[in-house]
Amino acid sequence: MPEPKSTFDETFPCEFYTPAELFEPDLMYTVPEIARLLQGLDADADVDPDTEAVLIDWAVPWVMVHAEDLVIAEPLEAEGPGYYGVASHAVEESGE
Incomplete structure (x- = not known):
């Protein structure tokens, strides 16, 4: 159910990192x-399954929005996950 903004003590800008x-x-x-x-944690941080599900809900749209600045690789194992990395043009454009 939507909540009025006045319900919250504070709101924050919705800013995300670029892939670079x-x-x-x-x-x-x-x-x-x-x-x-995306949450400022280490990539291998231990999080509980419920928290991880919420974090993934944020990550999937981020991947889709930044698709042109990403490269993908096939899973290392038949049933394994896919992998994403920053495209070289995105790194060059950012000056990193």
Whole structure:
């Protein structure tokens, strides 16, 4: 159910990292790892399954919005996750 803004003590700007700001240029990440990074956590941080589900809900749209600045790789195992990394053009454009 929607809530009036007045219900909240404070609101914050909705700002997200760009792929060049979030990723190490030479690493590839799974969606759960991306989700942790978007929250300022280490990619391998231990989070409970319920929290991880919420974090992933934020990460999936972020991946879709930034698709042109990402590269993807097939899973390392048949049933494993896919991997995402920052595209070289995105790193060059950011000056990182």
